[in-house]
Amino acid sequence: MARRQWLTLGIVLTGALLTLSCITPCLSIPGGRLSRGEPAATATPLNATECEAAIKRVDEKAMAFDNDTFTVEFTGLELTCYAAQNLGPSAPLASPKITFQPGAVTVEGDLTGPIRGHVSVSGTIQAVAGKPQITFEAASIAGVLIPGGWLTSVSDSISEMLLQSKANVVIDTIDVQAGRIVITGHQRHP
Numbered sequence: 001m002a003r004r005q006w007l008t009l010g011i012v013l014t015g016a017l018l019t020l021s022c023i024t025p026c027l028s029i030p031g032g033r034l035s036r037g038e039p040a041a042t043a044t045p046l047n048a049t050e051c052e053a054a055i056k057r058v059d060e061k062a063m064a065f066d067n068d069t070f071t072v073e074f075t076g077l078e079l080t081c082y083a084a085q086n087l088g089p090s091a092p093l094a095s096p097k098i099t100f101q102p103g104a105v106t107v108e109g110d111l112t113g114p115i116r117g118h119v120s121v122s123g124t125i126q127a128v129a130g131k132p133q134i135t136f137e138a139a140s141i142a143g144v145l146i147p148g149g150w151l152t153s154v155s156d157s158i159s160e161m162l163l164q165s166k167a168n169v170v171i172d173t174i175d176v177q178a179g180r181i182v183i184t185g186h187q188r189h190p
Contacts, residue, residue, distance in 0.1 A: 050077075050081075051081035051084065051085070052081075054075075054077050054080075054081040054082070055078070055081050055082050055085055057078055058074060058078050058079070058081075058082045061073070061078075065169060065185075066187075067187070068186060068187050069184075069186045069187075070183075070184065070185055070186070071182065071183070071184045072183045072184075073180055073181070073182045073183075074180065075100075075180045076097075076098050076099045076100050076179055076180065079098045079181075080096060080097050080098045083096040083098060084096055092111055092112045092113050092114070093109040093110070093111060093112065093119070094109060094110045094112050095109050095110050096108070096109040097109065099179075100176050100177060100178065100179055100181055101178055102176065102177055102178055103124060103176050104123070104124060104137075104176060105122065105123060105124070105125055105176055105181070106120065106121070106122040107120070107121050107122075108120045111141065111142075115141060116142070117141055117142025117143070118140075118141075118142060118143075119139070119140070119141045119142075120138075120139065120140050121136055121138070121139040122136070122137055122138050122139070123135050123136040123137045123138070123151075123155070124137065124176070125174050125176060125181070126174055127171040127172060127173050127174045127185075128159075130170040130171055130172075130188075131159075131171055132159075132171055132174060133159045134155055134158050134159055135155045135159075136151040136152075136154055136155045137151070138151075139151055167188070168187050168188050168189075169185060169187060169188070170185050170186050170187070170188050171183060171185040172184045172185045172186065173185075
């Protein structure tokens with residue numbers, strides 16, 4: 001595969017991680033419960049006890065997505081621990097870190113193959129037409145900046161995937177604050 005295709009693959013995988021870590025698992029798993037997969041290839045530098053408690057909080061909070069109305073808050077620590085626990089050995093990303101700043105989300109980690117290097121993707125998440133919409137604004141792999149056209153294409157693809165997720169959940173607002181993300185919404189009844 002050409003280098004350009006591997007860079008695109010890296011961005012797509014990182015975008016998928018951002019989506020899965022922040023929104024999609026909580027919306028698409030029956031009963032709102034999240035399941036834990038194999039440990040990540042490289043352990044998170046966080047305290048194991050602290051991470052286990054954070055993962056448990058994510059599982060408990062995710063159940064709220066089944067309520068008629070919900071407000072769910074996740075911290076960067078909770079989602080970082082969840083991502084580290086659930087990536088599994090097949091994902092080429094180790095040591096994930098998810099951070100929230102007012103209006104912005106950043107996902108970082110180390111690509112483990114076929115390209116190796118630190119990857120960083122930042123962007124915004126907002127509610128559009130009842131579903132999360134992700135817009136990637138900046139990305140780099142091993143210090144190489146990814147062109148904006150690719151980011152737009154990946155953003156559009158991820159947003160399209162989210163439009164097809166759990167149809168009965170309507171996201172009203174997504175508020176990204178320092179250190180946390182707050183999601184409000186309701187169930188659509190037929």
